Amino acid sequence: MSKPAKSNSARSLSGNGTGGINLGPWRLRADWQGSYNVNAGYASRAERRFDWSRFYAFRAIAALHAQLMRGENFFSADIFDSFRYLGARLLSDDNMLPPNLRGYAPEVTGVAKTNAKVTISQQGRVLYQTTVAAGPFRIQDLSSATNGTLDVKIEEQDGSVRTFQVTTASIPYLTRPGQVRYKVALGKPTDFQRRSQGPAFASAEFSWGVNNGWSLYGGSILTGGDYYALALGIGRDLLALGALSFDITQSRAQLPGPGFLILNGRSYRLSYSKRFDEYNSQVTFAGYRFSERNFMSTAQYLDARYGSGNIGNSKELYTISLTRQFISLGLSAYLNYSHQTWWNRPSNDNYSLSLSRYFDLWRFKNASVSLSAYRTLSNGYRDDGFYLSMSIPWGNGITLTYDNQTSRTGTSNMVGYFDRLSDGDSYNLKVGNDEHGQASGSAYYTHDGSLAQMTANASYQDATYRSIGMSLQGGMTATAQGAALHRINLPGGTRMMVDTDGVGGIPIRGYGTTVRTNLFGKAVISDVNSYYRNAISVDVNDLADNVDATRSVVQGTLTEGAIGYRRFGIIAGEKAMATIQLTDGGTPPFGAIVSNDAGNQTGIISDNGSVWLTGIAPGALMNVRWDGKTRCAIRLPEPLPDLTHPLPLQCRPHHDQTNHEVKH
Template sequence: MNGIRKVNAGRATQCVWAFFVSTIAYNYAGHFAYASETFNPNFLQTSGGNNITTDLSVFENKSQPEGVYVVDIWLNGTFVETKPVNFHSRQDASRALPEPCLNVELLATYGVRTTAFPELINDDKGCTEITVIPQASATFNFNLQRLDLSIPQAAMQNSARGFVSSEQFDEGITALLLNYRFSGAQNKALSLSSRDNDSQYLNLRPGLNFGAWRLRNYGTWNRNSLSGGNGKWDSLYTYLQRNIVPLKAQLTLGESTSPAEIFEGVPFRGAQLASDDEMLPESLRGYAPVVKGTARTNAQVIIRQNGYIIYQSYVAPGAFEITDLYATGGSGDLYVTVKEADGSEQTLVVPYASLPVLVREGYLKYSLTTGQYRPYDNAVEKKAFSQATAIYGLPWNFTLYGGTQAAASYQSVAFGIGKNVGRFGAFSGDVINAWSTVKNAARTDGQSLRVRYSKNFYETGTNFAIAGYRYSTRDYYSLPELMDTWRSGVSSSLREQARNRTELTLNQNLGSAAGSVSVSLLREDYWRTERRMESISTSYNNSYKGISYGIGYSYSRNSQNATRTRSYERNQIFIFNISIPLDRWLSNSWVNYTVAHSKPGNTSHSVGLGGTALENNNLYWNVRQGYTTAGKGNSGSVDGGYRGTYGELTGGYSYDHDMRRLNYGVEGGMILHANGLTLSQAFGNTAALIKAPGAGGVQVTNQTGVKTDFRGYTVTPNLTPYRRANVMLDTTTLSSDVDLDLSTQSVVPTRGAIVRATFSAQIGGRAMMSLIYQGQPVPFGAVVKDAGEQNKQIYIVGDEGQVYLNSLKPSGVLQVQWGKSSDQQCRVNYLLPEKKSENGIQMLNGVCQ
């Protein structure tokens, strides 16, 4: 029924035209391959004696009518984008060939060296002749609605695979932004070892976009009734940032953290100009980490970085994995605390992946930073400093890098070299020499040596990276270590200085049927103290016919004293889990079993049932029942969440021997823009605002729970900056009286941009109309359009004078034409019934006069 559509949504007419051209034009072409093709319209006459014929001259020579077509544009065999293109006729000998209207600016965004061809200019219609470029051509496949552009490589910019021209970058709209996340819990004590308490955590990330400028803030509020009941507010950073495209860099003014490839990342308040690798094509580019752990009970997980709480949530017993950490603009290890329901705590440290410093030949990566040191502890003096780093790619797979830091009480110089040694992997090594003056102490100097190595063993499926740090002298201080000794009101306060630090991460793929193994290790000790920190975790995971299972082990040890009478806090957990899908009995659901043994501690068993529901899996739920030894007894929980257009709601209830807990949470975002306020799911730093007025309740493709609101607006939450993204609406979710001219929009956002993806919604009735002229059906191939809207929408008549129409007003006049003479056109008045049909398509008869 809907195969007959308007020309400016050319895909809709594909079936009719394909049948028409293939059965007539190509049959003639097959017999007379070199003859001029002519359609005989008499073949289209009906058996009822209708002598009305259609002027088919426009279809000769395998042509198509002029107009705007929505086409897929391919350049040298690579898909570029989908967009409307105007096709207009030009005279070529005796043939009228509709040609695509392409302008010079568009070709430049595709990477064509337009300045190398002076004759490549736009005419009075805003179109250029692509054939000005030698051996260039544009070929349109009408049946596939595909426009192939063939441009010789010599006429293209010398760009890498994945290159996107900066002329296509979209700085986005002016808008006020806010992301929020609020969670809380009420705990009721059931034993003497526990106390009633309640806690709340709020995470706010407001922002403002104006042109290329981005103003951002990251703030958290945390409250616990056991800590006096007063909430504590922390501002992690506030900065103003913009991209400098010619320099492939970001300018940051305000609070941020310096790059950490060479020196330890330094939190600062000031200014920074640093390379932005995201501007490079993907093929020329060389991280928030994934946090994994195990909970013995219904536990609270708190993640700190640089002293700030950056994440807080609640998890059920068993293994957990946190992948939705927001980038904090900084670096540093993540300190994870798992607060169990019985009051005990376990801690683990998740290091940032530290890979060798390598860049491609000829590429310079740099950073310039100046400002004040921004400590977490307000008692530390905010002393001024500057930092400069550079990384440059040399021939023969070498990389040279270095930098310097300078402050009134500190100077350092770094030098390093990296090398890609092919099948042996990649490594880098560097040395830092620092001159430090601790408050009220003499000047000292020290050195730090570092070696890093990484390798993918494709033959065995192994990937590992190892980084070893050795601070070779007692008098070496990093800049943050030295700054933290300068405290107000005291002579000095010596911070622990790391002496040896070793990191190891290993992932081994054992084959498609044997699963995978992962191991991570972190060990660090310090000068002037006997404290030592160790953390080890390993796991094995596999699946068989949809059944997934795994075992894991984690160990952590932290010494408590700074003397030789060292005492340790040790935690060990062994865990086994298995998950079995129940799709044969209950769709989108599974049952799982977990057993965990902790030392010191106990053994816990739990069985759970979980799944997702609703059309787009918006709703997720879990029910669990467990038992723990050592007198802890039974435990259980029920929790779930709903992810919709306006955000995400979560909630749950759990109990065990010591406590009952009710937890809740809400997360979402909002954008205030020129067209009003749009509520949405929480979105990343770069997103798209969808504008489709009149098309409310339309699902966004590949986005769980994201639909346009009642006004036709919504947000696509996460886009990659400087990369082309296709924002698509699912046309199957349109209401019966709404059609879209285009269901896909291509955008290329810059970092932090909120780009607008505008969709034109045609609102009106749908009808299948049988057109009668002089007692006979209007001929096949006749063109129908609204008499009051010139060329905006065009429809094609099918068999027996039937035509599918959409976006109709309640009443109106249609103009029908099948030739150029006056007796080959007519008009029909129509009136849509007030009562709509079940499928939304009205069946009408129209008398053409």
């Protein structure tokens, strides 16, 4: 919610997510996104929008090391551009390959002037949405399946909106010798309102590892005679010199008009990547592409024939990134430059530079200073920005900061106080002046909980605006074994449900996160990896005194989108010495095992029936076993007596355990 100084207040609510059901090997999913906006005033009118942006189903086909997907999808290829379609797709799944053969996930960088909402979308579908604090941000957790042109929107709390595009391209990929990777798709293109656009199409793409150094790749898209595209390329591992690929794409498009307009054109692409270990640097020259005037991608053809009718095609496109670590100076540098031109409109250029250095300042260790600068040239409009930040650790999770931000509208200066709380939560307070020289302040709070991740923020600028906001990100998983709320990593992704035998509050460690089981002893770990053996464990160092873990580690390998189920061995209850006597006056033999109803061992009998018993609860039933058979059972008293003295118990056959028989 925001309140500009000279106009009515405005409220907005937005969200996006994924719902789904797993039926055997099939994963049924539905993506949704919605928004609600209202401006207060005499003629105020709420704007509501809710869309089911995609319905689809997929499954793994282990015999082919591939994934089959049906329904609404976005065309995903390493060679061709993306577009929306309804149909089916079969592709060799990179997640089933070793990590060094998988594609990379594109990253999005920028600078927020205030606490801002960042939305990343593609052809109207929201892929990622988050809030960021004022200053530079770097989003690196996009799906590795994301490719093509991404639309990035930064909505500042002062009401200003900035948009730009990020064009992703695959770095040179090589295929193992003798291995073939492929993608096949059939369907009909559609728009965001699910209206059919154009004739049916068929596409195929492959990559063949010819030998240790060479890979051959190519593909085609064919429609009902109006459009086709053919591509062929080659990749080469240059060993110490890096990796290089080059491909050519030929297109033919027939557009309506007098005599039908037929356009034939070619597009050339060169990609290079190299890691210089001796210099601690990485250079990526990702996707230099030159397209002739008459070349048309499938998305451009669909837009020209069934959309806006614009046939203005791209000319040049390239992105260069450089990462360098200057270890002796403690300096890290990141440089990114992208350039895109069209045949009939102005070019776009994006520059970004980040420098950061850690150092010791007097008694303060690991102080840091960072510099970020950017320049965007789009359609003749120039936007420059400069951000300088310094942080000084003050101890006990406290950090003092200073930020200076300069843009075409002015310069702001802010001093801040950051504190990380004992439960992992953190907050950030800043005060200073905005770019117009007026008093300004902001607050940002982050809560990383077991059930969800929450952020809350507030901003104030004198005589300009006041605003508050909150974001919540989480999910719910329900199975035949139970249900639990939880944090999410990738909506609709792979997860593991764990069971602690009905004992709540048990700390469970995933990959970088710790969650606690709910009242029913269930928890969901959402950061598991597909096609990996995932190990999940109980944090035994954080268990309560009356809880023991007899099985504290579980493992599982899951296919993409699966929901696994594993059970820990947890014993909750008091601990005390006890003596167990049989009905004939004897005692169980030395080494006999005592276990609870869940089958977890609660004690081992020693001489004269003595046992150190765990999991003692009023009225609980425990079994005693020796020689491989369950011989008798004991019923604990209800209520429990004083446990400072050995607890006398009698072991009776199961059919005698209808009442709470105990020996006092």
